[in-house]
Amino acid sequence: MNKYIKFFLVGLFFGIVLVKSEAVSxxxxxxxxxxxxxxxxxxxxxxxxxxxxxxxxxxxxxxxTIEDQYLKVPKKANGFRRYVLGGIIFGLGWAxxxxxxxxxxxxxxxxxxxxxxxxxxxIFGTYMYGVLKDKLPH
Amino acid sequence: xxxxxxxxxxxISGPCIAIVMFILLYFxxxxxxSSNLRTLCAIGGAGKKVAFFKFDWKAQRWNLVVVLxxxxxxxxxxxxxxxxxxxxxxQETVSDLNTLGFANAGKSLLPPELFSxxxxxxxxxxxxxxxxxxxxxxxxxxxxxxxxxxxxxxLSSLQLPSLIxxxxxxxxxxxxxxxxxxxxx
Numbered sequence: 001m002n003k004y005i006k007f008f009l010v011g012l013f014f015g016i017v018l019v020k021s022e023a024v025s026x027x028x029x030x031x032x033x034x035x036x037x038x039x040x041x042x043x044x045x046x047x048x049x050x051x052x053x054x055x056x057x058x059x060x061x062x063x064x065t066i067e068d069q070y071l072k073v074p075k076k077a078n079g080f081r082r083y084v085l086g087g088i089i090f091g092l093g094w095a096x097x098x099x100x101x102x103x104x105x106x107x108x109x110x111x112x113x114x115x116x117x118x119x120x121x122x123i124f125g126t127y128m129y130g131v132l133k134d135k136l137p138h
Numbered sequence: 139x140x141x142x143x144x145x146x147x148x149x150i151s152g153p154c155i156a157i158v159m160f161i162l163l164y165f166x167x168x169x170x171x172s173s174n175l176r177t178l179c180a181i182g183g184a185g186k187k188v189a190f191f192k193f194d195w196k197a198q199r200w201n202l203v204v205v206l207x208x209x210x211x212x213x214x215x216x217x218x219x220x221x222x223x224x225x226x227x228x229q230e231t232v233s234d235l236n237t238l239g240f241a242n243a244g245k246s247l248l249p250p251e252l253f254s255x256x257x258x259x260x261x262x263x264x265x266x267x268x269x270x271x272x273x274x275x276x277x278x279x280x281x282x283x284x285x286x287x288x289x290x291x292x293l294s295s296l297q298l299p300s301l302i303x304x305x306x307x308x309x310x311x312x313x314x315x316x317x318x319x320x321x322x323x
Contacts, residue, residue, distance in 0.1 A: 087306015
């Protein structure tokens with residue numbers, strides 16, 4: 001049980017940040033795709049910039065994880081079609097219901113229970129990927 | 139306290155998200171929210187029928203705990219740390235949404251035109267939520283990650299596949315908002 005507490009706390013912090021940043025709001029996603037506010041670009045841009053710096057520092061300092069391994073990010077497989085096609089499908093859904101997977105769970109916490117329909121549909125979508133995997137171009 | 143209750147500016151929120159990613163790497167894990175959807179399929183027994191879901195989901199329990207924390211975090215932030223709860227949208231967005239039929243844009247976290255039960259129980263309303271969720275779930279696994287895995291983790295580690303995926307996210311989003319929304323609403 002104890003080993004899970006730290007993950008719970010990370011999730012707790014993540015949930016608070018995404019609500020306070022308004023990134024869980026359907027309205028903010030709409031506004032982003034309309035290019036009418038810098039807000040979401042600022043969030044993603046400053047997150048990536050901070051992330052790049054943190055990863056460079058940890059590489060430089062040869063930082064180790066709590067499991068005593070060198071800290072590193074798993075490499076995504078090479079490819080093109082799966083990233084473009086999967087990305088476009090994801091983007092269509094993201095803009096339609098205004099929520100990507102993290103915000104879906106967080107919105108449930110804020111008391112929007114109709115989001116459970118979106119979560120159930122997302123689980124089904126993931127299931128269908130598993131079924132169709134070998135037929136899709138990768 | 140006043141600063142916490144107000145909406146957080148992007149230059150605070152963005153770095154906080156990067157810290158979440160970094161802490162998970164430090165714990166020997168990765169930041170990826172959509173993997174939980176696959177785990178939930180496996181828990182539901184999908185591995186019996188489809189090989190893609192035949193994996194040791196118990197090793198992924200830590201990520202479900204992150205989700206549990208995020209749900210509680212959402213509850214706390216919305217009910218105790220937010221005053222006001224309206225979204226300070228740009229004026230253009232509010233008037234564009236009004237034209238599409240969304241009244242009171244930004245007065246709440248989500249538009250009641252999409253998420254209220256009244257709307258959910260209409261054919262169009264439920265189809266939007268189901269199709270939207272379905273595309274997110276299908277697309278994220280096909281692309282091998284979502285906003286957390288590709289846009290934050292992948293771009294932070296300068297990976298080309300993630301850049302391609304994020305460009306895909308935007309192509310899809312722009313098609314939806316600029317070409318499909320005007321037909322839907």
